Amino acid sequence: MSSDLRDLYQEVILDHSKRPRNFRAMPDADRQAEGYNPLCGDRETVFLGLDGEVLKDVSFQGAGCAISTASASMMTESVKGKTRAEADALFERFHDLITGKPGAPSGPELGKLEVFSGVREYPVRVKCATLPWHTLKAALNGAAAQVSSESEGPAAESGGA
């Protein structure tokens, strides 16, 4: 594999995509939302168990590419036990990381999520990495409608056969 592909598909990402953590339905979830990426057909549902402001349990299910599956898996690990505000701040920081923005110096530590830094070299894959996060946000906001990755930017696929 060429070295830049290895930047995108880091071992940790490949591991999470093959063996996603917290990959299960949550029958007694307080909140859930479905995310959809029309570009690649990815669909994933994020489930939330809440204790007041705290995300006491987070899980997901669905089918997606390696980047979106690994992102969902690592997201569930990262936000579990955090407050909504902390989860929001983490997403913001994560978004800055994968779009190549410098990010606010006072932001939270990304920890393991740093492995997604390679995504910034693959702009068309940013939506894959952010899909679970948008879906989490929708679940937190109690939005009933399906979230589309197209909220990320200009329409990715409208025609062309």
Next chain:
Amino acid sequence: MSTAIRDTTAAYDVAAIRADFPILATRVYGKPLVYLDNAASAQKPRQVIDAERDVYERCYANIHRGVHWLSVHATDAYDAAREKTRRFVNARDTREIVFVRGTTEAVNLVAQTYGRKHVGPGDEVLITGLEHHSNIVPWQMLCEQTGARLVVAPIDDAGDVDLDALERLLTPRTRFVSVAHLSNALGTVLPVRAIVELAHARGVPVFVDGAQAAPRMPVDVQALDCDFYAFSSHKIYGPTGVGVLYGKAELLEAMPPYQGGGDMIRSVTFEKTTYNALPFKFEAGTPNIAGGIAFGAALDYVSAIGLDRVAAHEHGLLAHATTTLSAIGGLRIVGTAREKAGVLSFVLEGVHPHDIGTVLDREGIAIRTGHHCAQPVMDRYGLPATARASFGLYNTRAEVDALAAAIHKVIGMFR
């Protein structure tokens, strides 16, 4: 304007053809470009690029209105493109050749003119399970507007249309049939002639979406006896923004106009407007003049090679790709219809098509991944997406081999 003249009895000289396409010399991430996304859009030969530039440099003006020299020459060149198109699909008359923006606009035009006039509450419009979104959504919109019902003839596991089921679905309520000639998602060639016969036996007209077929096989609208046939310039090595709607003159005559404006009128007063003759009745506004003329150059280009020879070349590539890719463990070809052309869809066990696409891209190989604007086809197979290689007249066996080698790299990485 230059035109490729080749001896059609000579061997298929793919190297000479490739030399006509400047973009094929591009290197992607340091690797030679392998362009296998022709079903999405085809690249343009120098002859087409030159033709479009030539219009702007030598004979550009608005058409059908000026008395001046430039306008006359631009009009002549644009009309010549219409005649080339007539010859290309073997229509009887240039009155039957309407220039539109693309296949999508052609479907919408027919749905909103013929459809609005002849389809009513409780009526049915019949399509197949293989259609591109642009041959689904305009009919859904028509059904919403009129209270008609969209009926879908199913496909089997191989990706062939179930012709018996299609015949059963032709009911006394069927007012219109619209089918693809060649599936963009699976590569299935549909038995269009048989479908036209079945529909005509019941007095139902047939629209054929030829977006994928026109660049890949000879098309004869009289032999098919279809009522409408549409295709896009950009998939047949011409510019974007130009397309063709062929319609039988008697049907076009009876249809109301699509859009109102200049060029589609004969006379206008505030009380009454009389519409122009065919095909201008359906061509409101200044068209894509340079694009239309360059489209004519694209038809010259493919005609000089010969569509039968292009078809044979692409058939060889598809056969080689089918054999080579089938031998790869964990790879499954989606769509194994009896007759296929130009398009190979596949999935790889344990690897999402999007990831295949990213790895192939870094090898310089451009394929399409996703639902190919045919989500119902994906749903039929229970797949969110496939990877799709689609061939053009300039592709080579070596490029197919490069694709296979790159797929092995994908497997090495994700397994």
